[in-house]
Amino acid sequence: MKKLILFTIISMTVIGCTSKNPFFTEYENEYGIPPFDKIKTEHYMPAFKEGIKQQQAEYDVIANNEEAPDFDNTILALELSGKLLHKVAAVFFNLYSADTNENLDKIANEVSPLLSEHGDNLYLNEKIFARIKNLHENSAELNLNEEQERILDKYYKDFMRSGADLNDNDKAKLREINKELSQAQLNFGQNLLADNNAYQRFVADKEELAGLPESVIQAAAEAAKEAGQEGKWLFVTSKASFIPVLQYGENRQLRKDLLLAWANRGDNDNANDNKKTIATILKLRLEKAKLLGFETSADFILDDTMAKNSKKVYEFLATVWTPALNQAKKEAAELQKLMDAEGKGEKLEAWDWWYYAEKLRKAKYDLDEEALRPYFKMENVRQGVFDLAGKLWGLQFNALSDYPKYHPDMEAFKVTNADGSLVGVLLTDYYPRAGKRAGAWMDELSTQHVENGKNIRPVIINVGNFTKSTSDKPSLLNMDEVETLFHEFGHALHGLLSQVTYKSLAGTSVVRDFVELPSQIMENWCFEPQVIKTYAKHYQTGEIMPDNLIEKIQNAGTFNQGFVMTELLSAAILDMDYHTIKDIDNLDVNAFEKASMERMGMIPEIIVRYRSTNFNHIFGGGYAAGYYSYTWAEVLDADAFQAFKETGDIYNQSVAEAYRKNILEKGDSKDAMSLYLDFRGKEPNPEALFKRRGFIK
Numbered sequence: 001m002k003k004l005i006l007f008t009i010i011s012m013t014v015i016g017c018t019s020k021n022p023f024f025t026e027y028e029n030e031y032g033i034p035p036f037d038k039i040k041t042e043h044y045m046p047a048f049k050e051g052i053k054q055q056q057a058e059y060d061v062i063a064n065n066e067e068a069p070d071f072d073n074t075i076l077a078l079e080l081s082g083k084l085l086h087k088v089a090a091v092f093f094n095l096y097s098a099d100t101n102e103n104l105d106k107i108a109n110e111v112s113p114l115l116s117e118h119g120d121n122l123y124l125n126e127k128i129f130a131r132i133k134n135l136h137e138n139s140a141e142l143n144l145n146e147e148q149e150r151i152l153d154k155y156y157k158d159f160m161r162s163g164a165d166l167n168d169n170d171k172a173k174l175r176e177i178n179k180e181l182s183q184a185q186l187n188f189g190q191n192l193l194a195d196n197n198a199y200q201r202f203v204a205d206k207e208e209l210a211g212l213p214e215s216v217i218q219a220a221a222e223a224a225k226e227a228g229q230e231g232k233w234l235f236v237t238s239k240a241s242f243i244p245v246l247q248y249g250e251n252r253q254l255r256k257d258l259l260l261a262w263a264n265r266g267d268n269d270n271a272n273d274n275k276k277t278i279a280t281i282l283k284l285r286l287e288k289a290k291l292l293g294f295e296t297s298a299d300f301i302l303d304d305t306m307a308k309n310s311k312k313v314y315e316f317l318a319t320v321w322t323p324a325l326n327q328a329k330k331e332a333a334e335l336q337k338l339m340d341a342e343g344k345g346e347k348l349e350a351w352d353w354w355y356y357a358e359k360l361r362k363a364k365y366d367l368d369e370e371a372l373r374p375y376f377k378m379e380n381v382r383q384g385v386f387d388l389a390g391k392l393w394g395l396q397f398n399a400l401s402d403y404p405k406y407h408p409d410m411e412a413f414k415v416t417n418a419d420g421s422l423v424g425v426l427l428t429d430y431y432p433r434a435g436k437r438a439g440a441w442m443d444e445l446s447t448q449h450v451e452n453g454k455n456i457r458p459v460i461i462n463v464g465n466f467t468k469s470t471s472d473k474p475s476l477l478n479m480d481e482v483e484t485l486f487h488e489f490g491h492a493l494h495g496l497l498s499q500v501t502y503k504s505l506a507g508t509s510v511v512r513d514f515v516e517l518p519s520q521i522m523e524n525w526c527f528e529p530q531v532i533k534t535y536a537k538h539y540q541t542g543e544i545m546p547d548n549l550i551e552k553i554q555n556a557g558t559f560n561q562g563f564v565m566t567e568l569l570s571a572a573i574l575d576m577d578y579h580t581i582k583d584i585d586n587l588d589v590n591a592f593e594k595a596s597m598e599r600m601g602m603i604p605e606i607i608v609r610y611r612s613t614n615f616n617h618i619f620g621g622g623y624a625a626g627y628y629s630y631t632w633a634e635v636l637d638a639d640a641f642q643a644f645k646e647t648g649d650i651y652n653q654s655v656a657e658a659y660r661k662n663i664l665e666k667g668d669s670k671d672a673m674s675l676y677l678d679f680r681g682k683e684p685n686p687e688a689l690f691k692r693r694g695f696i697k
Helices: 002-018 041-063 071-080 083-098 102-123 126-137 146-161 168-198 214-226 239-248 252-263 275-291 297-302 310-341 350-365 369-375 378-393 479-496 517-526 529-535 547-555 561-579 589-600 629-645 653-664 672-680 687-693
Strands: 201-203 233-235 396-399 411-416 422-429 441-446 449-451 454-456 459-463
Touching: 041 071, 041 083, 041 102, 041 126, 071 126, 071 146, 083 102, 083 441, 083 459, 102 168, 126 146, 168 275, 201 252, 214 233, 214 239, 233 239, 239 252, 239 350, 239 369, 239 479, 252 350, 275 297, 275 561, 275 589, 297 310, 297 561, 310 350, 310 561, 310 629, 310 687, 369 547, 378 396, 378 479, 378 517, 378 529, 378 653, 422 479, 441 479, 459 479, 479 517, 517 529, 517 629, 517 653, 529 547, 561 589, 561 629, 561 687, 629 653, 629 672, 629 687, 653 672
Parallel strands: 422 459
Antiparallel strands: 201 233, 396 411, 411 422, 441 459, 449 454
16 A cells, blocks of 8 residues: 555656646645636546556556455555546546537547556456455455445455456457447447437427417527527427427427427437447447356346346336326327317327327316426526425535636535535536537536545536526426426435445445435425425516415326326336347347337337437446336335325424435445335335326325
């Protein structure tokens, strides 16, 4: 360890003296927020290369240590290695998702194979693995605490799953697969973003906008003006742009054009087409799984989850798919009746569902979702979730005025406990732009851990694509965006409240089918009457949402849930179907997707949430054979929220404290189900989910 520390100090001193690269110095602000205002494109590659070089030198010290392996000189040394590399990677990959450009694309393409090779240099290092294996086999004699045992076991499994036990020939094959796979996954995301940005639907005749709220029309006019076509209206494939058209647009052709543009991203037989890329990704994943002793990609991926195998996932999905599909069929029949009453002789299609569902919502519940927007000013909703965290855990959020930004849309908040102690920093970046990928997410710019006795507090960011403000209106969210803001804030809490020793166990570093629990449970609070009254204030008058509107939201709580669940679950089943393939040769992506939909009995009136060519979660992100996790975690979150409901107090302090101590603070320091049992005292019951969705009374 002395050699390791000495090397790091010397290396950093030399670099700091000879370069103005901000990655090579300590961040100057007290919270560890990256100096976005000083970081330039040319800084990334030198920092990546030096970071790789430094960490490799640290690996060499560990591998060549002549002392017998112990926890400190092996596991702790690995945990403390790579500070510079972690630093630059955290900033780069956040920016690459949130505010990319051609230059960052080039860097991503250049650094991706370097990082893949660097990872293999660790996990295929025989000397380091021998030390870890020795510790793992003799762990009973090491007098380790629970967290140390957990991280030792995690390192051992990670090495095994990364091919550490393979022969030299197979290790060489695995290196090549990993290199090609990282590039193919990168290509998928780049193609999708390019196709997303390429689509523009200009409307020249205002009559085509009949039925649309004036705020939507105004936003489209301003978007067209920015695109150099003043006097027209522009719609794109961001949800904030096209979903209101699906909900309110009377022009059926415009609805069809926009929904199909969204659904067909990556499937336009152009330079951005993703069908061949998907086949390449699946082929490489299957080769990797077989090389590591598994029959399918899903078997390999799921071996390190709560579910453990594809059989259990399929069984789980079947239990929720049947009631969801049955409910969706009933909903489709109701919508068809509405269409029939208009006397046009039209059959319900996917681009009609949102429009007629909105009509039915008004008829059944007298609830116009657009009428709710004035009460959902983004800043008020965000303050609402801050206040909720204050009532549950005593957290305080104070806006920072002087901090570095990578985009003007960013905001920053210092987060403290009730006693004033620092929890961390939360950054937000909520609005769409050309360089931002679709969706919403949480990321860590620095991760909580303990080093030299000091508890390093995290810097967390929430990123979204919410409805932007216009020239005369602030950002006014729809109900889905309100839920999304609460959801991503739940992920942020998981990162912020982490209280573990080791970075690899911190915050969201949990198994994938557990990670959505802290996010999804927050959605349970957002439309509870007690909570909604804290943030739903009319942006012009400040009036709190009236009780009759809140009651309508409550009454409509189970409305359209067959559609919601069927759309989601069909994507999860498609994901599993892809990753249980045993032969990729001659894969026709569209034919496979069509056959998958037919097998599950998908009704044509609903399009799967993500078609294959734009399913970035599984082909560009980290949810391969894991999209089921959202529904798996929904069973957990519905059951967990019941712990509050059962007390009759959704702010119950003892339940909130138990949830914080056993879930939010623990990260991956313990088996996921054990954490849940520590909190709840029993395994989750799916009945709570079925009741919430309205599938059972």
